[in-house]
Amino acid sequence: MAVSRTEQILNSAEQQCRKQGVRMTPQRKQVMSLMLEQGGPQTAYQLLDQFKARYQSNAQPPTMYRALDFLVQQGLAHRLSSTNQYLACDHITCQHGHRGTVFLLCDQCGGVQETPMAGAAVDELQQTLDEVGFVIQREPLLEVHGRCVDCAAS
Amino acid sequence: MAVSRTEQILNSAEQQCRKQGVRMTPQRKQVMSLMLEQGGPQTAYQLLDQFKARYQSNAQPPTMYRALDFLVQQGLAHRLSSTNQYLACDHITCQHGHRGTVFLLCDQCGGVQETPMAGAAVDELQQTLDEVGFVIQREPLLEVHGRCVDCAAS
């Protein structure tokens, strides 16, 4: 293919940022690129090591955390708080604004599967929120731990 | 009232442990008691400070983390991974085995509201899991961030 999937997503991310009036700087792009190439979830320090190896050998933790915060803010990445990991969003190129995301985290192989939260669940949640007057500030992320189909078999 | 709510819950917790064939030691009970009295979510180190002040001045982090791990394992407490906090389970005394719990976390006042995950949401989630063959290992916890009704008003 002429344009790799990583490039496609990076371009799409850049457009989204322009639309939001925020800056996708080279540094942020490099971090996102690392996330996309690895594919799976990674800790900030793992990403920092790669970033140092590849782009800037003297980089410090705040550099990575700032980039990650930015990407998460923009919805370009997710933070998995139950494992302290970060992950490029799987659905950047699709249109639907997410109203909820489910992550299936395999405790054996460390893999993650990302799926949109189903409609009824989102509606029910919204109803609960309305009942108690709770105003949401971030897209809800549900982190479900267990075994993926491959690991469950073995 | 003759018996405080805290005592009620502690007794109920003790019974549950006996049924499971695990030991609710004095130390574990003390930690749970601290969680119940505070009411809101607290970090392990906050609880450790209280534990030292109240029960054992030389206690170290592993002591607290062990007790917390035990209580979470037994379903007597929850860990809020998005805020690194721990919280006594609100529904110990009610019967229904939870199949999912939603936490509404107010980012302004730090309060938490705990509600069972609604039925359809749980069913939908189970369906998703079945589709991909994912086998769950812990009760799913959904941590939703925002503003509670009081803080949203102000």
Next chain:
DNA sequence: CCTTGTTTTGTTATGTTATAACATTACCCA
């Protein structure tokens, strides 16, 4: 009882994750 295996607790040290604070540089735009 006593002794033996298991669970719990004590203790020291250290690993891992994340941010505060302030200096410097790059960028935007009037």
Next chain:
DNA sequence: TGGGTAATGTTATAACATAACAAAACAAGG
């Protein structure tokens, strides 16, 4: 082209969590 804002660099440290091993408490059969 200067002045404000956003981003990055840099140092230090805060906050969260666990490894590893020693000692004590417990429970259960002989």
